[in-house]
Amino acid sequence: MNHEAPLLNDAFGISWLDFNLANVLMIIVSSVVVFVFCVWASRKLQMKPTGFQNFMEWLVEFVKGIVNDTMDWKTGKVFLPLGLTLLLYIFVSNMLGVMTNGVVGHDLWWKSPTADATLTLTLSATVIILTHFYGIKLQGSKHYFKTFVSPVPLMLPFKIIEEFTNTLTLGLRLFGNIYAGEVLLTLLVGMVMAGGLGVVGIIPMVVWQAFSTFIGAIQAYVFVMLTMVYMSHKVSSDH
Amino acid sequence: MQSYVGLMTLSASVGGFRFGDMAVQLIAFIILLILLKKFAWGPLMNMMQKREEYVAGEIEAAEKSRLEAEQASKDAAAELLQVKQEAQKMIENAKNAGVKQEQDIIEAARKEAERIKVQAQADIQNEKEQAIQVLQAQVASLSVLIAGKVIEKEISEKDQEELINTFLKEVGEGR
Numbered sequence: 001m002n003h004e005a006p007l008l009n010d011a012f013g014i015s016w017l018d019f020n021l022a023n024v025l026m027i028i029v030s031s032v033v034v035f036v037f038c039v040w041a042s043r044k045l046q047m048k049p050t051g052f053q054n055f056m057e058w059l060v061e062f063v064k065g066i067v068n069d070t071m072d073w074k075t076g077k078v079f080l081p082l083g084l085t086l087l088l089y090i091f092v093s094n095m096l097g098v099m100t101n102g103v104v105g106h107d108l109w110w111k112s113p114t115a116d117a118t119l120t121l122t123l124s125a126t127v128i129i130l131t132h133f134y135g136i137k138l139q140g141s142k143h144y145f146k147t148f149v150s151p152v153p154l155m156l157p158f159k160i161i162e163e164f165t166n167t168l169t170l171g172l173r174l175f176g177n178i179y180a181g182e183v184l185l186t187l188l189v190g191m192v193m194a195g196g197l198g199v200v201g202i203i204p205m206v207v208w209q210a211f212s213t214f215i216g217a218i219q220a221y222v223f224v225m226l227t228m229v230y231m232s233h234k235v236s237s238d239h
Numbered sequence: 240m241q242s243y244v245g246l247m248t249l250s251a252s253v254g255g256f257r258f259g260d261m262a263v264q265l266i267a268f269i270i271l272l273i274l275l276k277k278f279a280w281g282p283l284m285n286m287m288q289k290r291e292e293y294v295a296g297e298i299e300a301a302e303k304s305r306l307e308a309e310q311a312s313k314d315a316a317a318e319l320l321q322v323k324q325e326a327q328k329m330i331e332n333a334k335n336a337g338v339k340q341e342q343d344i345i346e347a348a349r350k351e352a353e354r355i356k357v358q359a360q361a362d363i364q365n366e367k368e369q370a371i372q373v374l375q376a377q378v379a380s381l382s383v384l385i386a387g388k389v390i391e392k393e394i395s396e397k398d399q400e401e402l403i404n405t406f407l408k409e410v411g412e413g414r
Contacts, residue, residue: 017257017258017259018257018258018259018260019257019259019260019263020257020259020260023257023260023263023264024259024260024263027260027263027264027267028263028267031267031268031270031271034271034275035271035274035275035278038275038278038279038280039278039279041279042278042279042282042283045282045283045286046286047286047289047290047293053283053286056279056283057283057287060280060283060284060287080280080284081272081275081276081280081281082272084275084280085268085271085272085275085276085280088275089268089271113264116260118257118260118261118264119260119261119264121261122260122261122264122265122268123264123268126265126268
């Protein structure tokens, strides 16, 4: 656990612009994996779906189900690509860290991008900002501002705080789950690598990897689900 | 707000809190979103929409053709019934015609028989009369002949004359 992050501080001479190059790498890797997989899986679309087209359509139906659970389909249709992309991106990110962790020298290069709070909070902030954007776009600014003071103006501070707590919980839940999984995996790997009796550690490691896979899938689902719930709070007229 | 920033800093410090990463994540995600929407989700959802419409259309067409088939079978049944009735009628007509013809033939035969019978009776009567006439004539001459032969020796010329005259008279009255 005493791996360092490959940091690039003060990039381009800008004092506040710092990069964790491992994050940058893994973001790009995850995005490319998701992109290549999706384009490959939906390259030959047919009326009678075969192979991966079935899987992709199942995914679409799955996210459609999530959207339908939280709002009516007419308003929710817009969010289907967002939900699908979030689901796949987060799932692939989670899986990358479960399958492999790459260390070069003392730096941890290969890991889940979602095991970094900065990135998950960026995602959750993006989502929350999008909910506000669509809230104003679909319901009008008058209705949007009214939601902050309904049912009573006394609710205003709580409503404002809620937005920030939503952002925090959404991002940190994902981060915590994946980060904890990676920490334990790293410990187990270290135990196995230590040799001797530590080799027994391969059994809990396999178990933990299975569990992490499960957690990774669940967290991707939860993230998308909550995204849609927050979205529905903003765009549905009955709220 | 202060506490929020504090929390953010605290939480982010676990992995390090860098604006560069945030920017990369945000940009990468937005690019991914746009690309996937264009290359994967768009075509995929289009195809699903198209299939949905296709299935709906097919169901409609099937429903329509089912109705058509039902109508056709109904029509066929009605036509069959009509044809059967017509056939029945024709058979009945033929039967009636047959019976009538039979009666006609019988009637004609009876008439013919009657006519032949009458003709035969008339012929028979005719023959009979002719025969009687011929017989009468022969009887007359024969009797005259016999009488002549008998009388020849006993009566005189004078008596004979008288007798013949009387006889002739009688015959003439008898006729």
